[in-house]
Amino acid sequence: MIFHLAFRNLFRNIRRTVAVLLTVAIGAGALFSFKGFINGILEDYRENTVHSHYGHGQINTLNYRETVYEKPWEHWIDNWYEVDDFLTKQPEVEHVFPRIGFSALLKNGDLSASGQGEGIVAEEEADFFHSLNIVEGESLTTQKNGIILGKGLANALKVQPGDNVLLYVNSAKNKFNKKEFTVTGIFYTGAVDFDNRIFRVQLNDAQSLMKTNSIEKISIGLKEYTDWEKVSQAVEDRFPDLETAPFNELDKVYYQHSIDWLNTQFSVVQVIIIGIVLLGIFNTISTAILERKQEIGNLRANGESSFDVLRLVLTEGFLMGIIGSVLGIGLSFFILMTFLNHGIKMPPGPGLTNEMFISFKFNWKMLFQIFILNFSVVMLATILAGFKTVRMTIAKALRSH
Numbered sequence: 001m002i003f004h005l006a007f008r009n010l011f012r013n014i015r016r017t018v019a020v021l022l023t024v025a026i027g028a029g030a031l032f033s034f035k036g037f038i039n040g041i042l043e044d045y046r047e048n049t050v051h052s053h054y055g056h057g058q059i060n061t062l063n064y065r066e067t068v069y070e071k072p073w074e075h076w077i078d079n080w081y082e083v084d085d086f087l088t089k090q091p092e093v094e095h096v097f098p099r100i101g102f103s104a105l106l107k108n109g110d111l112s113a114s115g116q117g118e119g120i121v122a123e124e125e126a127d128f129f130h131s132l133n134i135v136e137g138e139s140l141t142t143q144k145n146g147i148i149l150g151k152g153l154a155n156a157l158k159v160q161p162g163d164n165v166l167l168y169v170n171s172a173k174n175k176f177n178k179k180e181f182t183v184t185g186i187f188y189t190g191a192v193d194f195d196n197r198i199f200r201v202q203l204n205d206a207q208s209l210m211k212t213n214s215i216e217k218i219s220i221g222l223k224e225y226t227d228w229e230k231v232s233q234a235v236e237d238r239f240p241d242l243e244t245a246p247f248n249e250l251d252k253v254y255y256q257h258s259i260d261w262l263n264t265q266f267s268v269v270q271v272i273i274i275g276i277v278l279l280g281i282f283n284t285i286s287t288a289i290l291e292r293k294q295e296i297g298n299l300r301a302n303g304e305s306s307f308d309v310l311r312l313v314l315t316e317g318f319l320m321g322i323i324g325s326v327l328g329i330g331l332s333f334f335i336l337m338t339f340l341n342h343g344i345k346m347p348p349g350p351g352l353t354n355e356m357f358i359s360f361k362f363n364w365k366m367l368f369q370i371f372i373l374n375f376s377v378v379m380l381a382t383i384l385a386g387f388k389t390v391r392m393t394i395a396k397a398l399r400s401h
Contacts, residue, residue: 006315016291017320023284024324027277028374029332034273035370036336036360038266040343042259043361046225046247049255052131052189054247055097055219057228059083059235062243073172076100076214077242083218086238092231095128095221097121100206100214105168106149106157106199113156115149116197117167119206122146128221137161137185140200147181151188152196159183167201171211179209190348191254274377282381285317286388310386317382321375328374329367336360 010017050056061075069075080098087096100119105112122140140148159165161183168178189195232244248256299309343359
């Protein structure tokens with residue numbers, strides 16, 4: 001009965017009801033759009049880090065990353081074939097990338113530059129690390145004696161695809177080895193430090209230069225990034241002399257610090273939006289209820305208690321909260337997916353130098369959270385406005401115009 005009466009009351013004054021519903025819908029739409037934009041930025045950062053640098057995580061020998069060794073190759077993974085076989089049998093693992101890192105001096109005629117090399121199984125990595133952004137030439141795949149360089153490093157050496165570069169490397173046997181490579185491509189990730197020092201060659205070429213059969217690290221590509229904890233635990237249980245690290249721990253400067261900074265900033269902005277929405281809804285609902293003071297006085301004079309009147313007002317707020325929130329979220333989703341489905345062009349973010357297209361990302365959990373949040377704000381505003389009115393005496397309410 002109370003729901004039927006509250007629903008009929010919504011249509012008694014269409015202007016008032018529309019004003020409240022629009023306020024509620026705008027609040028829900030603003031929060032929903034803002035949260036979708038946040039999710040888009042965070043997902044873009046995550047995908048860029050995973051698919052250009054580290055994969056979803058990395059495996060090293062125990063305490064290797066926290067310790068500075070005079071001869072780091074003595075602490076590399078010797079039984080990496082066994083680890084590789086174990087990983088490929090895990091249902092959550094999609095890719096396994098053995099790698100070694102080494103320092104080298106690169107020369108092109110009279111020009112030279114120091115760089116940090118990565119020996120990789122290029123044919124396996126080419127598809128997964130698609131965020132590497134080859135801006136000149138082509139990615140390293142099966143080319144013999146091929147090398148790809150970061151844009152900053154290539155500029156320092158003044159090389160282009162097809163040019164030759166000579167590498168000088170201090171091997172594990174403490175001897176200088178050199179080898180000539182042909183530049184197949186130049187990449188650009190937007191992370192300045194990475195682009196200024198990193199180059200990549202085939203794993204067998206790197207092992208030949210370093211005179212070792214060991215592997216420094218194994219990067220992992222998962223089917224879902226949320227599976228990392230399960231895979232990490234399985235590896236450390238099976239190989240106690242190894243340790244794992246997720247991509248956000250490997251790249252605290254670019255990824256984790258940026259994400260922490262953005263999340264804090266977004267939290268502040270979200271509080272501001274919620275505050276504005278709460279004040280707007282409170283003002284609209286208060287006005288709507290105060291316009292009905294005489295009606296409320298008549299109800300009280302006819303024997304209805306303050307609790308009954310408040311329950312009627314709260315039921316109306318309940319219905320407007322549901323209808324307005326659904327309307328706002330639905331319209332926002334339709335507008336964003338129709339007119340902004342290709343994303344918004346944004347300037348470079350923290351740690352980057354390239355512009356990004358940020359798409360709005362939504363999920364059911366987010367939708368439910370925004371609905372509950374906006375609905376709660378509506379109910380809070382209704383309670384505050386309702387208490388203010390029902391506390392009036394019957395005589396004062398009846399005298400209102």
